[in-house]
Amino acid sequence: QVQLVESGGGLVQAGGSLRLSCAASGRLFTYYMGWFRQAPGKEREFVAAISRSGISTYYADSVKGRFTISRDNAKNTVYLQMNSLKPEDTAVYYCAAGNSGTYSLMKYEVDYWGQGTQVTVSS
DSSP states (O other), rough: OOOEEEOOOEEEEEOOOOEEEEEEESSSSGGGEEEEEOOOOOOOOOEEEEEESSSOEEOOOOTTTTTTEEEEEEEEEEEEEESSOOOOOOOEEEEEESSHHHHHHHHTTTSEEEOOEEEEEEE
């Protein structure tokens, strides 16, 4: 069993930056990790994923070039650095862990979800 706890969300103006953190209770290095988000009235969508080693990363087209996912297995923590934020990035952001690979994670094959952290970008 793995527990994921997100932090770092908040209110920021358009063009600003935030860094989200996801702390895991278990052995993080055994999991593929990702971030998803859900805006009001919309379905949850994939944002970014990272391999167990941290070497390979994947992004949704909507955030490519602005967001960076990274991980520190020694600290059991995954990060999402978000730059050049836009109002359309407003959502609850969820950390996710999976055992089946990054492509599976991107297809919502998630074993564990965090509780989410709110990100609000004002125009």
